[in-house]
Amino acid sequence: xxxxxxxxxxxxxxxxxxxxxxxxxxxxxxxxxxxxxxxxxxxxxxxxxxxxxxxxxxxxxxxxxxxxxxxxxxxxxxxxxxxxxxxxxxxxxxxxxxxxxxxxxxxxxxxxxxxxxxxxxxxxxxxxxxxxxxxxxxxxxxxxxxxxxxxxxxxxxxxxxxxxxxxxxxxxxxxxxxxxxxxxxxxxxxxxxxxxxxxxxxxxxxxxxxxxxxxxxxxxxxxxxxxxxxxxxxxxxxxxxxxxxxxxxxxxxxxxxxxxxxxxxxxxxxxxxxxxxxxxxxxxxxxxxxxxxxxxxxxxxxxxxxxxxxxxxxxxxxxxxxxxxxxxxxxxxxxxxxxxxxxxxxxxxxxxxxxxxxxxxxxxxxxxxxxxxxxxxxxxxxxxxxxxxxxxxxxxxxxxxxxxxxxxxxxxxxxxxxxxxxxxxxxxxxxxxxxxxxxxxxxxxxxxxxxxx
Numbered sequence: 001x002x003x004x005x006x007x008x009x010x011x012x013x014x015x016x017x018x019x020x021x022x023x024x025x026x027x028x029x030x031x032x033x034x035x036x037x038x039x040x041x042x043x044x045x046x047x048x049x050x051x052x053x054x055x056x057x058x059x060x061x062x063x064x065x066x067x068x069x070x071x072x073x074x075x076x077x078x079x080x081x082x083x084x085x086x087x088x089x090x091x092x093x094x095x096x097x098x099x100x101x102x103x104x105x106x107x108x109x110x111x112x113x114x115x116x117x118x119x120x121x122x123x124x125x126x127x128x129x130x131x132x133x134x135x136x137x138x139x140x141x142x143x144x145x146x147x148x149x150x151x152x153x154x155x156x157x158x159x160x161x162x163x164x165x166x167x168x169x170x171x172x173x174x175x176x177x178x179x180x181x182x183x184x185x186x187x188x189x190x191x192x193x194x195x196x197x198x199x200x201x202x203x204x205x206x207x208x209x210x211x212x213x214x215x216x217x218x219x220x221x222x223x224x225x226x227x228x229x230x231x232x233x234x235x236x237x238x239x240x241x242x243x244x245x246x247x248x249x250x251x252x253x254x255x256x257x258x259x260x261x262x263x264x265x266x267x268x269x270x271x272x273x274x275x276x277x278x279x280x281x282x283x284x285x286x287x288x289x290x291x292x293x294x295x296x297x298x299x300x301x302x303x304x305x306x307x308x309x310x311x312x313x314x315x316x317x318x319x320x321x322x323x324x325x326x327x328x329x330x331x332x333x334x335x336x337x338x339x340x341x342x343x344x345x346x347x348x349x350x351x352x353x354x355x356x357x358x359x360x361x362x363x364x365x366x367x368x369x370x371x372x373x374x375x376x377x378x379x380x381x382x383x384x385x386x387x388x389x390x391x392x393x394x395x396x397x398x399x400x401x402x403x404x405x406x407x408x409x410x411x412x413x414x415x416x417x418x419x420x421x422x423x424x425x426x427x428x429x430x431x432x433x434x435x436x437x438x439x440x441x442x443x444x445x446x447x448x449x450x451x452x453x
Contacts, residue, residue: 009040009432013245015267018259021243026303027325032195032345033259033333039251041439045427050442051217051420057361059449061090064339067179067448069166069188071341071353072096074206074371075174076381077122078104082139085122087176090356094165095119095128096174099139106165106176111135128162137162171343172202172371192255192335199328199345204371206381207349208398211367213357213389214410216417218364219441222340222354224409226437228260228332232268234408239266240273240281241301242332249436254444255337256437257345262330263302275301284401306330313347316373336437338444347373350402362417368399368406 019036022029049056072087073096084097086109093109095118109117111130118128127144129136136145141162146152166177168185170193175185186193214221224230231244243264250257262282265273273281278301280291293308295301306326313321324347333345342352349370357363367384385396393399393406420428430439 007040008043009038009436011433013267013434015243015246016264018243018246018248018261021246021261021264022325022327024300024302025326026300026306027323029325029327030198032198033325033327035195035250036248037250037252038433039436039440040432041251041436041443043430043432045425045429046439046442047427048420048423048425050445051220051417051428052361054361056449057090057217057356060356060445061359063451063453064445064448065089065092065178067177067182068339069168069175069177069182069185069337070339071173071337072106072176073174074172074381075104075169075202076172076205076378078174080124082124082126083122084119084125086119088355088358091359092178093117094176094178096167096176097125097128097139099141103140104167104169104174105139105141106167107141107162108165108178112160112162171196171200172204173341173343188254189337190253190255192252192337196343196345201343201371203373204349205374205379206369207372207379208370208396209367209382209384210387210393210396210399211365211384212387212391212393212410214364214366215362215414216364217361218340218354218356219445220416220420221364221366221413222336222342222352223438223441224413225334225342225352226336226441227258227431227435229431229434230412232266234412235405237281237284238405239269241278242266244268245434247434249433251436251440255335256440257333257335258437259334260332261302261327262332263300263305263326275299275304279305284404302326302330309347313373316375318375336441338441368402370398 073085077085078098081098081100084095087094087096094106095109096106099105109119111118113133113135116130116132118130127136127138134147138144141164143157143160146155166180166182168175170185170189228244228247241263243261244266246267247258247260275295279293279295283292285291293304295304303326306329309329310321328346333348334342336342340354344350349372351369351371353367355365357365387395393403396403
């Protein structure tokens with residue numbers, strides 16, 4: 001709706017809508033992509049302090065991270081009893097350990113004797129023993145050993161178990177909540193469980209896992225992946241095949257999504273690319289190179305690209321790819337589970353996670369995982385590839401063409417942080433529709449920060 005009678009938040013980009021594009025699909029489109037849940041959340045500016053103020057960071061440390069469900073690892077990262085990883089967020093550290101074949105637990109990573117960090121790295125263990133004095137706990141958190149026990153007659157075994165976080169597993173993601181009184185994971189996730197039932201992310205392995213410290217607040221880093229409005233200025237090379245401002249934005253309670261069509265040109269272009277030009281842009285093919293997927297004038301680049309994608313995944317998925325729509329093969333289906341977890345739908349493989357970089361509110365850790373389907377024996381998950389300060393995402397060849405795109409985003413992030421530190425404007429102004437996912441994030445964030453303690 002773009003006429004003068006449109007109410008606030010109802011305006012949409014000119015050009016074909018996402019739902020109209022789905023009508024042209026060569027295969028049946030799953031119901032989950034036919035859902036629409038726009039939400040007008042007002043047009044107030046977002047307080048710059050959310051990004052720049054140490055006091056706001058301290059409130060997040062006190063009221064957000066200790067009380068929310070958050071993605072800690074994949075269950076396949078800890079397949080055997082005793083396998084454990086360290087999950088860190090802001091000032092906190094947690095041990096996530098498999099205690100038996102069907103149980104995963106999480107404990108604050110601190111000895112109950114003198115507070116020494118219990119585990120320094122991922123691995124496998126038969127007990128959780130402190131390296132300082134030797135206090136030890138069984139994998140299930142019960143007290144196992146007290147050195148010089150005669151001097152600790154005041155320690156009662158039943159009162160000296162490791163404190164437990166809540167733990168849940170959804171779609172292969174191990175989620176923890178440090179608050180033992182938190183609502184169940186299924187209740188927190190809500191409808192997203194049903195929406196993802198068409199895509200089995202549990203039956204995937206970690207094909208790539210790249211991390212890098214970003215010199216910007218975790219919300220700045222995250223928000224670069226919460227809208228497509230920036231594509232025209234930041235990623236102009238993808239405009240011929242990505243319908244940026246025609247993205248569909250849907251908001252529910254604790255999750256939201258932005259769906260951006262591939263194989264459909266941006267309505268902001270002042271020229272009309274041919275179907276073959278769209279394909280050449282998507283495959284990053286130079287003008288003097290032969291196209292790996294030539295598209296005829298009477299063909300649809302979107303359909304040709306989707307067919308090639310089905311062929312690419314057939315060895316891993318089998319004939320099930322023949323039931324998948326063009327949309328599932330071509331589109332960016334970017335979900336965000338509040339506050340910082342981004343699983344993508346269909347065969348995109350992408351999962352993002354954004355965290356504060358320790359206790360520094362001006363830097364963060366950005367992570368990108370590729371979760372790939374497979375047949376036969378599950379391949380081993382790759383270890384995280386943590387890029388150093390001098391490396392860029394192009395130094396992670398496993399990201400493929402995304403490395404170039406991420407570097408373009410990286411160019412903006414630190415400059416946004418510096419700009420917000422310098423601005424005299426007290427708030428950030430957002431689009432009513434295209435950036436409504438960002439507004440949703442901040443409204444949720446404010447609810448948690450201002451909730452009675």
